[in-house]
Amino acid sequence: xxxxxxxxxxxxxxxxxxxxxxxxxxxxxxxxxxxxxxxxxxxxxxxxxxxxxxxxxxxxxxxxxxxxxxxxxxxxxxxxxxxxxxxxxxxxxxxxxxxxxxxxxxxxxxxxxxxxxxxxxxxxxxxxxxxxxxxxxxxxxxxxxxxxxxxxxxxxxxxxxxxxxxxxxxxxxxxxxxxxxxxxxxxxxxxxxxxxxxxxxxxxxxxxxxxxxxxxxxxxxxxxxxxxxxxxxxxxxxxxxxxxxxxxxxxxxxxxxxxxxxxxxxxx
Numbered sequence: 001x002x003x004x005x006x007x008x009x010x011x012x013x014x015x016x017x018x019x020x021x022x023x024x025x026x027x028x029x030x031x032x033x034x035x036x037x038x039x040x041x042x043x044x045x046x047x048x049x050x051x052x053x054x055x056x057x058x059x060x061x062x063x064x065x066x067x068x069x070x071x072x073x074x075x076x077x078x079x080x081x082x083x084x085x086x087x088x089x090x091x092x093x094x095x096x097x098x099x100x101x102x103x104x105x106x107x108x109x110x111x112x113x114x115x116x117x118x119x120x121x122x123x124x125x126x127x128x129x130x131x132x133x134x135x136x137x138x139x140x141x142x143x144x145x146x147x148x149x150x151x152x153x154x155x156x157x158x159x160x161x162x163x164x165x166x167x168x169x170x171x172x173x174x175x176x177x178x179x180x181x182x183x184x185x186x187x188x189x190x191x192x193x194x195x196x197x198x199x200x201x202x203x204x205x206x207x208x209x210x211x212x213x214x215x216x217x218x219x220x221x222x223x224x225x226x227x228x229x230x231x232x233x234x235x236x237x238x239x240x241x242x243x244x245x246x247x248x249x250x251x252x253x254x255x256x257x258x259x260x261x262x263x264x265x266x267x268x
Contacts, residue, residue, distance in 0.1 A: 001029040001252045002237060003259045004230035005184055006091075006133065006164045006212035009035050009056070010045045013216035013227050022053070024231035031055055032256075033230045034263065036091050036133060038063035040070040043080055050085040057266045059133055061090040061121055064114050072117065077124035087263040088161065090133025092121035094146070097138040108142075115146060122150040125159035131262055132161030134181070140172045147179055154180030162262060165214045170200050177208055182262055184210035187220030187228065189239045202243045206254045210262070211236040 004025075008014065014021060025033070032055045037046045043060055050058035060080040062072045077089060094114050099106060125132045132152075136143040152158045162182040166173065173183055183204045188194050201209075213219075213236070215228035220235035234248070237255065241248040260267050 001031060001249070001256070002211070002234050003256045004030055004033040004213050004215075004233040005162070005210040005255075005259050005263075006036055006186075007033050007215045007230050008038070008217075009033070009049055009215075009230075010037075010042055011216055014229060015045075017229075018049075021229045021231065024229065028231040028234050029252075030230050030233055032057075032259070032266065034059065034087070034259075034266065037061055038091055039066055040072055040076060040080075047080075047083060047086065057085050057087045057263065059088040059090050060086055061092045061133065062117060063091050063095075064093050064118065064135055065095040072120060072124075074120050074124050074127070077121060078128055081124065081128045081130055085265075086130075087266050088131050088133050089121050089125040089128070089159070090161070091135050091164065092118055092132060093135035094118055094139035094143045095135060095137045096142075099138070115142065118143075118146055119150060122147065122152065122159065125161065126151070126157060130159065130264075132159050134161055134163045134176075135165070136163060136168065136172075140168050140175075144172070144175045144179070152179050152181075154178070160262070162210055164210075164212060165218070166200070167197060168200075169196075170203055173200050173204055177204070182208050182210050182258060184212045185236055185240065186212050186214045187218045187224070187232065187236055189236055190221040191224065192221075198239070198243055201240055206244070206251075207258060209240070209255055210258055211240070211251075211255045
């Protein structure tokens with residue numbers, strides 16, 4: 001019934017608990033999950049999950065915040081995305097959060113390496129006709145600008161994709177929707193401090209919305225502060241159902257249909 005459109009089951013917090021997690025998913029009626037790649041070094045492990053389990057799929061990409069890892073070329077992304085059960089390019093995008101503290105005092109101008117990496121992912125997605133999984137944090141203006149500059153406008157040549165774990169404003173959501181992208185909400189939506197984000201979730205059309213855990217991070221209430229896993233994604237759906245005055249089954253049906261529409265081939 002439910003789909004977790006973004007999780008990191010290859011991460012050490014979850015990798016050793018897969019039988020337990022899969023049983024919990026079954027009990028929670030979470031029947032599919034998209035396993036997200038964040039480095040090329042990690043790709044084989046992520047892809048192996050999708051090949052081993054018939055309700056998991058994979059992506060290929062290098063997270064914008066990862067340094068000291070293999071830099072992806074266009075050829076790398078195109079080649080790896082052709083493997084079975086790889087349905088998207090990413091996680092990619094821009095991350096300027098706490099840039100000065102974490103990046104040794106660098107400025108936005110110094111982050112050109114991130115922007116060039118993002119452009120390569122966009123071009124790969126367009127070439128292979130698979131959607132992008134977008135991460136943007138403290139960088140929404142540049143994220144939208146680069147997508148536009150690379151021709152992501154919702155037209156036939158666009159890759160499209162999803163802004164995952166959305167935490168931006170309604171204005172950014174409108175910009176993403178105008179470019180043909182989907183918006184995915186995580187357990188942050190359930191946090192007491194997230195009223196502004198709930199207002200955004202009430203605005204985003206149901207036919208452009210996904211749900212996710214981003215596990216092992218961001219566990220929803222009532223598990224906030226604990227290790228997250230895909231079996232908790234119904235709590236995100238429940239929050240959306242309350243906001244939209246819908247039955248949770250309606251949210252599950254809509255977000256699952258959206259997942260299938262966006263990630264072609266990711267059907268159970």
